[in-house]
Amino acid sequence: MAAIPGLINSTIAAARPKFAIFMKYAKVELAPPKLSELPQIKAGIGKLLSSAKSGAWRDLTVKQATLNTLVGAEVLFWFYIGECIGKRHLVGYDV
Template sequence: MSKLVAQIPSLANRLAAEARPRLNTFVKYAKVELSPPTPADIPQIRAGISKLISGARAGNWKNVTVREAWLNTLITVEVLCWFYVGECIGKRHIVGYDV
């Protein structure tokens, strides 16, 4: 048991050294992906929404591969599940509201 306790500092240092590159990569991407949109991003957002609407009107959804359709379905189910979980947390009950 004393050998294990003596190895804890070296194991902790090794773990920190191995985790540091992955943590740096996470922080690099988190700064970009998790930041809120700036006013300079609004034209790009408008263009994306108008492209989505024009694509829906033109029937571009018919030209989606099975893989893309499956991924879109999974993302939709995930969003709906998180919405349901948020509702359950908000009302503090699984079914119905406490009036």
């Protein structure tokens, strides 16, 4: 029992630098887009639509296609988690 406070203090001291790095990246990566970034977003969506119409998606490498599929799956999973949180149930709505 006497070693527990020392163990807790050493754990906190070891985690502090890693938490600082996490916060550094979280402030940048998890921030919503700024108004100055909206033209870049619009251009990216236009480029995506034009490449879909022209069939440029057929020229992707397997690595790029796998990465795109994983990103799409991540978006769908986060949407589903948000829906579950919003309705407060895994299946159906509480009417």
